[in-house]
Amino acid sequence: PYYFHTVGSSFTVKAETYCKQGGMNRKKAGEDFYFLQKIMSLGNYEYLNTTTVYPSSRPSDRVPFGTGAFIKENIEFPExxxxxxxFEVFKNLHHFFKQIDKLFNIKNFEYEALNLDESLVQFLVKNEFAKALVEINANTSNINSFRKRFFQYFDAFRILKYQNFVHPYFYEKISVTDAVNEYLNYTEQKELCFNKAGILLERLRLIEKGF
Structure with a gap:
């Protein structure tokens, strides 16, 4: 449920909510990502489609990663x-998340029952998921509250940690065009292959807007 983009220059939040969540941290980069993880768990957020923000395309070495750092690297190494x-990582997560209702009020959890990818099993074991699951079930009385609490635990930050955990030991990173083509093939159930990034970008924008 926490799939919204986290580009710091293109979101807005009420001052009251900002203060209640303690504002942003002082990390050198990614502070927008961490802040929005706190905001999204509250609910009541949505896309603002009545205006457009154009982030500056200037290179920057102020932060170790992010838009400015990427543009700087792209200029220096255009090829x-x-x-x-x-994309296999996302398929692993999709397979897992489709089965979370089975975990509600479960007494004796076994990873084998979910037929998960080995990389995900190792990640869950390392992060003591079984212990977290007991805590989640102990504090939820119905399936809806269970789902909400589950995804408060397995939020975008934990997904990011899983992605970094499996690369490069289980999977190799792939080109953006290959990844998007695989996503389209997986979700639309038909063979597609677009080589131009612009075409893929427009297709993703249409999907995001619900077309």
Whole structure:
């Protein structure tokens, strides 16, 4: 449920909510990501489609990663292929998340019952998921509250940690165009192959807007 983009220059929040959540941290980068994880768990957020924000395309070395750092690297190495997480990782998570209702009020949890990918099993074991599951069930009385609490635990930050955990030991990163094509093939159940990034970007924008 926490799939919204976290580009710091293109979101807005009420001052009261900002203060209640303690504002942003002082990390050198990614502070927008961490802040929005706190905000999204509250609910009542949505896309603002009546205006457009154009972030500056200037290079920057102020932070170790992010838009400015990427633009700087892209200018310095224009032929470098931009890689992203292997789409198999998202398929593993999708398979897992489709089954979370089975975990509600479960007494004796066994990883084998969910037929999860080995990389995900190792990640869950390392992060003591079984212990977290007991706590989640102990504090929920119905399936809806269980789902909400589950995804408060397995939020976008934990997903990011899983992605970093499996690369490069279980999976190799792939090009952005390959990843998007795999996503489209997986979700639309048909063979597609677009080589131009612009076409893929427009397709993703349409999907995001519900078309």
């Amino acid at each position: 470098k292929e931009f890689l992203t997480y292997n």
